[in-house]
Amino acid sequence: MKKSGVTIAVLASLVASQHVVAFEKGDLIARVGIANVSPDESTSNVFVGGADQGASLEIGDDTQLGLNFAYFITDRINVEVLAATPFSHDVSFSNGARLGEVTHLPPTVSVNYYLNSPSSAFQPYAGIGLNYTFIYDEEFSSENEAAGLSDLSLDNSFGLAAQIGADYILDEKWFINGAVRWIDIDTEATFSAGADRGSVSTIEIDPVVYMVSVGYKF
Template sequence: MKALLPVALFSVLCSSAALAHDAGDIFVRGGLAVVMPNESSDDVASSGELELDNDTQIGVTLTYMLTEQFGVELLAATPFTHKVSTGGLGEVAEVSHLPPSIMAQYYFGQANSQIRPYVGAGLNYTIFFDEEGKGDLANTDVDLDSSLGLAAQVGVDVKLSERWFANASLWYMDINTDVHTSVGTFNADIDPITFMASVGYTF
């Protein structure tokens, strides 16, 4: 929530025009999304659990307001790429993924409010690709299964003008996959927290 505070404070300096997310409105948000894995896994060849680094990419959401309070949102992004390592072996792989998610959202306040906080819950489907072995796994096959899991979010929209608004949001995604390698198959929970700062436009 501390990450959302600067956006809320910035709203005090913005125009007093109302932020209208009315029934039937469609709006898009675009900005930077930072994926921060909160991983745990089986022990890999007695070298420790798999560890993934953070990555930042462009994120885009598309939202349709069913009513003044309820909306449906689709999340898309450019591919995220993570270095995979263990404490004992160092870097062992690099993997890319796309995490499209669909969310049912509830917006607090009225449609003409200056600030519209919201929460959401839904499903995430993560597709892994371009897996490549590194270090001790160089020149070996590495493959990660796709994942279907729950997702949740909290966010806030702040009015900038008649159609433009600023946004900050936090996502949690339940991502579980089996990692297939030449030295065995390992189960991994990635479960990232994603922070997205963006600008939105209402149609």
């Protein structure tokens, strides 16, 4: 009888663990991990003093600490805020010559819909949202400054964002996450080249953001 009682207790424990609710209305979750911003850029050519220089721009990727917070307004829908430490990107001419560097923060608010039942450990979701990218600390390389380039400035950007991702529930509080996000970031650049003004009228950065993180449910 004692052996039978132990067996029943173990089975009951296993059944209970399989029915942990992933998320429900009113839950607040936080995720922290590594985020990589990989631009899929397309730019117009660089103009100086009205003359086409015959070169466009290329923008490098960067990896930083990624953070996001989400609040569930139903068992399957949450509102998420994406944050991160600042991303810095090398900017080069299309011929490979380094031009300088820009830094940005891409706060994004998204609404996500979870596809599986809240009782499932695997929780895939899809979302759409809005992004406002702050671009600052634009600077030319020392070589370009010595050549007479200065006053680099890029406009901030407002655009759409979309993502797919999945949480995997480990226990009542902890889970892991993987997500891929696309952000519409469009800007333009102006600068001084000696006595002339220069510009790049169209810079479509449109990065894909990859993030792997650990999450906690409050």
